[in-house]
Amino acid sequence: MSTHDQKIVELIELLFFAYRDFVSDPDEILRGYGFGRAHHRIIHFVGRNPGIRVAELLDILRITKQSLGRVLKDLVESGHVVQREGDSDRRHRLLYLTAKGEDLRERLMQPQIERFASALDASGGDASSVYRDVLLNLVNEKDRAEVENRISRARRPVVVD
Amino acid sequence: MSTHDQKIVELIELLFFAYRDFVSDPDEILRGYGFGRAHHRIIHFVGRNPGIRVAELLDILRITKQSLGRVLKDLVESGHVVQREGDSDRRHRLLYLTAKGEDLRERLMQPQIERFASALDASGGDASSVYRDVLLNLVNEKDRAEVENRISRARRPVVVD
DNA sequence: AAAATATGTCAACAATGCTGACATATTTTT
DNA sequence: AAAAATATGTCAGCATTGTTGACATATTTT
Numbered sequence A, B: 001m002s003t004h005d006q007k008i009v010e011l012i013e014l015l016f017f018a019y020r021d022f023v024s025d026p027d028e029i030l031r032g033y034g035f036g037r038a039h040h041r042i043i044h045f046v047g048r049n050p051g052i053r054v055a056e057l058l059d060i061l062r063i064t065k066q067s068l069g070r071v072l073k074d075l076v077e078s079g080h081v082v083q084r085e086g087d088s089d090r091r092h093r094l095l096y097l098t099a100k101g102e103d104l105r106e107r108l109m110q111p112q113i114e115r116f117a118s119a120l121d122a123s124g125g126d127a128s129s130v131y132r133d134v135l136l137n138l139v140n141e142k143d144r145a146e147v148e149n150r151i152s153r154a155r156r157p158v159v160v161d
Numbered sequence C: 001a002a003a004a005t006a007t008g009t010c011a012a013c014a015a016t017g018c019t020g021a022c023a024t025a026t027t028t029t030t
Numbered sequence D: 001a002a003a004a005a006t007a008t009g010t011c012a013g014c015a016t017t018g019t020t021g022a023c024a025t026a027t028t029t030t
Helices: A003-022 A024-031 A037-048 A054-061 A065-077 A099-123 A127-138 A141-152 B003-022 B024-031 B037-048 B054-061 B065-077 B099-123 B127-138 B141-152
Strands: A081-085 A093-097 B081-085 B093-097
Touching: A003 A024, A003 A099, A003 B003, A003 B037, A003 B099, A003 B127, A003 B141, A024 A037, A024 A099, A037 A054, A037 A065, A037 A081, A037 A093, A037 A099, A037 B003, A054 A065, A054 A093, A065 A081, A093 A099, A099 A127, A099 B003, A099 B127, A127 A141, A127 B003, A127 B099, A127 B127, A141 B003, B003 B024, B003 B099, B024 B037, B024 B099, B037 B054, B037 B065, B037 B081, B037 B093, B037 B099, B054 B065, B054 B093, B065 B081, B093 B099, B099 B127, B127 B141
Parallel strands: none
Antiparallel strands: A081 A093, B081 B093
């Protein structure tokens, strides 16, 4: 194994450690609600994509309808998410966060924002853009354009009650 | 929310997408063995830390003894991992990969190395070191020194049969 | 009218976390 | 030497979140 590969192995391992700690803060908050990581993902992506369709959410999360359904049901029942009939196509169920859902989304995100802010700060310069490039290029080539588009799309400030 | 925070939210989301795709290659390989992600983690960290103690592995993975035990048993039975009595302390069970285990470790790692190599390449310059810094700084402050030490520790080329 | 699509639901199962209790062997402390 | 602490293993049971496959309903497209 080359020196170059050795360095990469260190990055692979670091990604594990970083991810491990990165999700630990929200995990702890979620416990207080009786929710898990799956709930977090839904809250996050619905919040960032108001009016998202179920099929889109499935494509982002790469899980099955059944897995999503179970967890989504919890969130609708707890009043964090609402479903609306599609306008152009009434088969669609468009998903939105309620004010309560949006509050939770922000609460879960807060420690992650702080963690990233410190990490970028400690890493100096324009670490942010380099780091962003690498992450984006780790995504499957075929999904890269879509992901880039999705993350940078300005969020419409829609909260439904 | 500030522009700065907006940028960070994009990174948070990207981390999800990158991780999602990053683990997908090994996941597919593992299916062929009837193994899962938990098996991969053990194979990886035992391979990188030959002679590691059970307690250390638990600390890295942050799971319980029971969760580890179940999966570790599979790997011992399949002949990928062996346990040896500790030399200085005979209560210890030191873990090693067999040649078969080492082969699998490398096979699982290969697509991840390639993915990283392309991503770093596409991100130009010394993306590697910046990226590394950010990841390391995402790790909990109290664990950072230990993680840094662990990942950069040259692996003793020990394979036991 | 028929076919395709979007969503929901049921039942069963698998992987991988968890808690709590307890057993054994070994080492450390008293 | 006896007692306490430590490292590991194991049992039983349970929770979360993933899976497959089948089928139901409403709606849109052909």
